[in-house]
Structure formats: C-alpha cells, structure tokens
Amino acid sequence: MTTPNTPFQILGESGIQRLCEDFYRIMDTRAEVRELRAMHAADLGPVTEKLAEYLTGWMGGPPRYAEKYGSVCLTEAHAPFHIGPEERDQWLWCMEQALAAGDADEELREMLRIPLQRIADAVRNRDQPSATKTNPNVIAAG
Template identity: 65%
Template sequence: MNTPYQILGEAGIRELCARFYDIMDKAPEAATIRRMHAADLGPMKEKLADYLIGWMGGPPLYADKYGSVCMTEPHAPYRIGPVERDQWLWCMDRALEESGASEELKRMLEIPLQRIAAAVQNSEHGAREPDGTIIATG
C-alpha cells in the first residue's frame, strides 16, 4: 500500500496546502479560523506543507527546519474548540476535493486528519485571540 506521500508527492502536498489556505482565506465557513492567522498566509502554507510532507511519509522537512514536530505548542495561544476544529477539517476536505484526490486517498486520510484536528483542540468553547479577545463564532 502506498503512503499519501507516495501518492501525492511533495508538489501535490504543497498544492493541497495552498488550496487549503486559499479556501480558508475566502470561505465564510472558515471565518473564525481565518481570523486566527496573519494577513499573509504564505508562511503558513509552507509550514503546513513541510509538516504534512513528513506526516504523510516523506522527508521530515518540518522537523529539520523547526526541531519539534509537536502541533499543540504553536496552537496553544489560541482557544480551539469544536467550531474551529470542524472549520479546519472542512477546509481540508474542500482542498482534497478541489485537488482531485482519489476516494482511496480521502479515506486513507480521513481518520488521521480528524486525529490531528482533535489533538490541536484545546477548548470546548469559542476561540480567543492570544490577547484573550473572544472571536465571535457563528
């Protein structure tokens, strides 16, 4: 069985991440998580791609650049609840769909992506900015 990295390759994963953040940037359905990011999503596209390349079975680019591969630390300043988790998953589902991912690949990634999203969730309530300002959800 091929790994997601073998199916998509580095270029495919980078394209998936670009689509993911483009969707987040434009879709009203992702407004809450979009507000948690800087105006320029370019650096995040690269970071997520570096992480997913290693996570999907490729070289450990994220670990090589940043050391730790812990996904909870960078998200700790933000209140990430069920709404934010589900918006992230929605964007990833749309990105997989728009990138033409096969049903096999979508099934292969479904549960692992849900686990990543659940691991990053750190609250049962709405999101907050790092300064404590509540971001309206809904």
C-alpha cells in the same frame, strides 16, 4: 511497479504543496470559516509553507519541517489559540475541500480522514468556540 502506499507516494511533494495552497485559499475566501481565518496573519504564505513542510513528513515523505525547525508538539504550538469544536470542524472542512479540489481520489481522502480528524481534535483546547476570534497566528508570522 510498486503501488504507492503512503499519501506522500501518492501526492508527491508538489501535490502536498498544492493541497496546502488550496487549503489556505479556501480558508481565505469562504465566509463559513471566518473564525478560523481570523486566527491567522494577513499573509498566509509562511503558514502555507510550514503546513506543506509538516505534511510532507507526516504523510511519509522527507521530514522537511523537522529539518528546518526541529521537532514540533502540535498541541503546544497551537496552545495560544482558542480552538474549540467549531474551529476544529472548520479546519477539517477546509482540508476536506482542499483534498477534493486537488489530486486526492476518494481512496486517499478516506485514508486520511481519521488521522486528520485525530490531529484536529488533538489541538482542540476548548470545549466551546472562542469568544475572541482575532488571535494573531504567531506560527504563521514566525
């Protein structure tokens, strides 16, 4: 038997879906991340699905997002939003909480820690937190 060596092999598509559901549930219910939540549409369903599709391919599985929407430039997709260190850290906190709540053991969380930090920092487009905290999430609504 082969030992799983990618996050996709460890979590599977259903585990990634649960991770994304946990991620947005945490974002939706925790006051600590209200600035991040304010960037999103009221209905988190579409963005949950898009994140799951993206992460499935990013974690070594089938390229669900690319098959459905084409390639994506994360920095361009997030350019309309004011993402500073505070918003980046809130995103990472939600993802860490979601990983801990689900099927991710410590080894997997450690495997993902630095790559997720790099992604979160790559979409940061401000040095300071935004003064405007209510950007509609065009990605989630689209």
